[in-house]
Amino acid sequence: MLSLKFDEKLCKTCPTGDCLVKCQYMDVGVDQAKEEMVKIAQGEDSFVLQDCVTCYGCEEYCKRGNHPFYLITERREEKGILTSPRAITNQWINIGKPLGRYKVGETKEKMVSFGFMPEFLRWVKGRLFEDVMPSFIFGQEFFCNVVYLHFANTSIIKERLPMVMDNFGKLDVREVVCMHDECYGSFASLAPAYGIDVPFKPIHYFEYLYNRLKDLGDGTRPLNIKVAYQRPCSARLSPDKHHFVEDIMRLVGVDLVEREYQGENALCCGEILRMVCGYQLANDVQKRNIDDMVEHGAEYCVFNCPACYAALAHKVAKTGIKPIHMIDLCRMAIGEQ
């Protein structure tokens, strides 16, 4: 079982300090990185606890199996260090509260989870989903609550996630296609790490799309377009699934431009930064990200997370790059768009 423990000894022997050295929002050297992380592990104060923008990146940068982001998050919570203003934190906690307004489609052994992102009620359709729809789950009752990592509030996750699992359990569902990285990351790793039983097998929707496209075989036509991919912060929770981006692009005949801010070096969409740090950092990050797409000749920007889409789509469109969600890109490849 995955453990989210942070091993101080492992950190002290780290040759790179990548967790913080690679951080795109702090300027930290190798020795300082290790010093600060050890301080944090020992319960001392560190500027990192104040300055971390919650991009989840360090979770991926650390290749030694330590969990710097979870350590930072837990320590912030213990010390009462807020990432966002109290009002914003409370607002988000209220948003995720179950209200009995969930929607459940046909109950089958395999279902699609929309979390509580209403965009998927519109986006998930067509032949790609015909073997699973209309079996879907939508609403706070099935919400993974992982977003509260951005607010350094793991307590709310630990409080709500068991109830979410109970709700899934009542459906007797065996496989759940997760339409969001946070859901997948939560069900595949976070919940087990917290000792919460997950009564189904989570499937990342990229994996699902890839397999569906292969199943549809000759029905897929190469799109011959150049795209940039906007990788969301939550993709850091399941880096082992990131290869499906390139796999899908290859299948649909798309040229994924080699740009600076992709893969491990991806930039946040900016809206969490706006709430946490203010407009200057958010604007700077968004501008660098979009400029990078333009400079590398992207014709489309492919989104994964609906929140990234909401944050960036209209800004990307102003540069002439067409915003598109991964689902629609795949649908385009099978002639549905």
Next chain:
Amino acid sequence: MSDITLSLAEIVGEDYVSNRAEELYFYARDPGLLPPHEPDYVVVPQTAEEIQKIVRLANREKIPVVPMGAGLALTGLIIPLKGGIVVDMKRMNKVLGVHEKARHVIVEGGTSQGLLKSYLEKNYPRLRHSIPDSPSTATIAANVMIHGQGRLTQQYGFNSDMVTGLEVVLPSGEICKIGSCSLSPDWFSRGAPLPDLSGLFLGWFGATGIITKVGLRLYPRKKMRDVDIFVTDREDLVPDIIYELTHTEMTEDIVVFSQPLPLIFKGNHHVTIFMTGDTEEELEFKRKMVWDALDGFMKSKDGGFMWVQPAMKPTLLDMPQRSVTRFADVKKGGGFEYSGPILLVERYPECTRKLEELSSKYNLGYSGMARIIGRGHCMMYGFAFTFNRADPDMMDRVRKALHEVSDYALDIGGVFWKATVEEQKMALERMDPHTRNLMKMIKQNMDPNGIMNPGNWEVA
């Protein structure tokens, strides 16, 4: 047909006068909570001259006259408390002229907000007026008569401050021009540099005359509008936030709201900040100024900007905002009423605490809304309650809560906005006696027979 009905029919035509039961029923009430009272006649004139004749007839016969716009004030101002003639202004719904370079418009006394908005959008896309958040059928004249507020109030004050002239039928029947239009063909000023006589009418709720024309200031209509929402969980900080925001002079409008439902709003105060610009650069410059002004609150974690997703913006930017109608139906049955005293912005914390206290005491759904007037010079704080019209007990609880609001508002230095008759009496009782006597002199001299909207601003 009675003699009066015949006389009215001679003035406006048979089709535009009625004393039929169904129409008297309708004109006996407004959408608020005050008890209805039927008029004896309803008349729908088309010209100032017709109104002149109606008022002269009423004066001869000592019959009350109650002018009516769309009847949306909610505080019973168009309920004919002593019967008489309701003069429905809706047929006088024409834009008479726009002076583009001097940025003002002249409209008839029954012209609706919606008509003027669409007229300007079509014919003068670079001009706009201050649109209130009432339904589009609300009239310009009634809105300035009650000292209404609108989307430009934070920049330019009450909508009545934007009046550039009036034409009024006096209680005696004369048609009188107020402002520069009294000696010039141009309607650029309602008073200065002359004695400002508009105060004899504005705020009097028709008790001193019927407005048949209004000159109104128009303002630049920028190509772009946007909205941000700054939230804080500390009501005591709201006045400071407003102070900083108004100092920037970068905002189109500022409205603060708090309400427990939906849950996204629970526990917080939402400072809704509207901005405009002709270019992206202008808009972003203003946004930068606004964000910078509130940076200290963000750093202390006492407040922050919520993420207003693109999908939310059309609702927020809508003019008028239709979200009010959704609030009105929270309890089902479509009931909504508020008391909106005008008072200092620094009273915001205690107002919001009082609202929560009353909602708890009377078990009511509520919403608090403060519209900032001028650069923080004062605010309208709306103590709003929603109710089910099919639930008499709930309606009674709302009445009691609003009654407590009236007492409370006066106690903390507030002044009633579009006061009910009961509130008018309370205000007159507490008013400086010399001011009260002055109002009495004005009313008695202008309307010696007491025919104009009787019950309103009556000094005993």
